[in-house]
Amino acid sequence: MLIGLPAFAGENAILQSGQRLHADRHEILGGIIRLFSGDGVTELPADAVAGFEQDDYVPPKPPADGLQAAVKTKPPKPDPKQLIEAAAARNGLPKKLVQSVAKAESGLDPNAVSPKGAIGVMQLMPGTARSLGADPNDPEQNIEAGTRLLRELLLKYNGDVVKALAAYNAGPTAVDRYHGVPPYKETRHYVNRIVRDYLSSNDQ
Numbered sequence: 077m078l079i080g081l082p083a084f085a086g087e088n089a090i091l092q093s094g095q096r097l098h099a100d101r102h103e104i105l106g107g108i109i110r111l112f113s114g115d116g117v118t119e120l121p122a123d124a125v126a127g128f129e130q131d132d133y134v135p136p137k138p139p140a141d142g143l144q145a146a147v148k149t150k151p152p153k154p155d156p157k158q159l160i161e162a163a164a165a166r167n168g169l170p171k172k173l174v175q176s177v178a179k180a181e182s183g184l185d186p187n188a189v190s191p192k193g194a195i196g197v198m199q200l201m202p203g204t205a206r207s208l209g210a211d212p213n214d215p216e217q218n219i220e221a222g223t224r225l226l227r228e229l230l231l232k233y234n235g236d237v238v239k240a241l242a243a244y245n246a247g248p249t250a251v252d253r254y255h256g257v258p259p260y261k262e263t264r265h266y267v268n269r270i271v272r273d274y275l276s277s278n279d280q
Contacts, residue, residue, distance in 0.1 A: 178197050181199040186215040229248070
């Protein structure tokens with residue numbers, strides 16, 4: 077049985093058949109329900125009406141599942157400085173040296189691309205990255221591969237930092253040909269810049 081007082085808000089009468097009838101308000105008199113709409117009145121048997129729904133009724137939103145929540149929450153971008161520190165530790169190199177190389181190469185910008193096509197923080201050429209098994213567009217792999225390359229060059233030149241840096245910039249072939257830093261203005265400036273930056277810090 078439906079029991080209620082006059083309702084004065086806009087509403088919908090939900091019939092047993094599933095239909096909805098809009099009304100301004102309704103009254104229940106015994107077994108009769110009166111629906112008032114404007115100047116008109118519609119009478120229905122009470123057992124024909126399943127209930128009433130307010131016009132401003134808003135069904136509750138379903139809770140977001142785990143997938144939706146994951147889509148809305150973007151993972152934080154990796155910090156190049158933290159990636160450099162971790163890569164330096166794994167490869168047994170001073171973090172300041174690796175950071176100085178990264179600063180000279182890209183200014184620590186993971187999205188940097190040189191006119192020659194070098195990519196990322198450590199400015200790896202696609203072919204070099206492939207030889208090191210790395211995706212140059214992934215900051216973590218880029219920094220790890222560049223750090224590993226620097227370590228290999230230091231081993232090749234028996235710890236000679238200047239030769240290793242020159243080879244990182246101009247390639248080992250040029251360093252071997254000139255038995256040291258090749259007479260390229262860009263390479264000499266590059267090596268001097270990194271050495272100055274590296275030596276300016278005691279955090280080695």
